[in-house]
Amino acid sequence: MSNQQAALFISHGAPTLPIEDSPTRHFLTQLGQTLPRPRAIIVVSAHWESTIPMVNLAENPETMYDFGGFPSILYTLRYPARTDLKLAADVVDKLRESGLRIGTTDQRSLDHGMWTPLMLMYPEADIPLVMVSLPHGASADTFFQMGRALRALRDDNVLIIGSGSYTHNLWQLSPDGSATPPWAAAFANWMDLALQENRQQDILRWKQLAPLARENHPTDEHFNPLLVVMGAASDATTPVKLHDDWRMGSLSMACWRFD
Template structure:
């Protein structure tokens, strides 16, 4: 069987309606899943599963968590029947252990919407094994890059790294869908774009102090932090590619970045 080197992706997952809607981001993810070499497995890290230390979900058939409210009823009936097996779990555990990270097991955790909504668009048949990791809050930005660096060898084994969050994420400043992105969002996104393309990783680590309007774009940081795991999983010195860009509700960026 042919083996490919997979990228790491940072996906702005937006609202859970991404699973049902016809939108530029939904169509892009659909086409990306169809057109790219199929991974042997996906390691997913979502902004919606935070933990004090790194955790790995160990259910063979993780449930679908509907961790949201006030959305169309149809969303609550959706299920993403992902599967995994012990060999995939142990391969991820071994890679992180080699990088100096110990994983604790969570035998009950399912897939939250930050994980299953992009997976449903990428692999709608749920026929790619999924390993679900938490976003560890004991790591700062540099630590999360090191965590991603420990996952990097998996890419050469045809394993996709999927970091799911949001490039901008101020839900209190949303405008009617289709509104022009405000200056505070464009300024922040432009600053991050430039730092990523120049691989100024250490400057990115200090984004809260250096990026314009950082707290306006991220009143809390959990949706931005998965980006650092994807960045750490990139090959040294290789600039990422912004493979998709869209804006929803004014200042909600739907940017997707590919790290090779």
């Protein structure tokens, strides 16, 4: 039996994801039950950026409430997963061997880009984690390189998750249930086709080639996790779209699997 795991891109949406009755919440709950159980999870989140890639070495990271103005129940939720310190050391080594300058910290807590999907997929918090940051302002090639450096770990029953958002313009949101605006649909349709055709070089140049890229991502951080997991994919393997939904008009909740 193969122990190879996938790499997943998950659109995590608002911090209310674990408590809302939504298609994405139900999808993630089911996904955790259907995927082969990993021995550990490497997770990169749009909400942890740093000057250089950082690997968290906090043995028992706290749950971070990196948001405001949401229902008070969210501030009582905890995701008490531990860090796999041996795997974290392997992650540091592999990233450094790829030519990247890497740092470590023992002070990082789980941000909501990490714990909201994990709480639905693995509610017992009994799968150890390794948290890796995204280097702020890095090139698309750098994020892809990070995934390439880590992809061999998939063969050792390690699941890689990139948590971000397929589209993410919080200044253009509409009431829930609103129609998807043409500028968001155009970007998502272009990206769907590029992924389904495995046009990696086009996706790495998404800011130049995708229609209305800056309308959908005024900043890059929610798209960059997709580039990491694309780098973690096996050569010539076409990604598969696992889920699609739209919230507040223009916020895509698309999730993709890379094998």
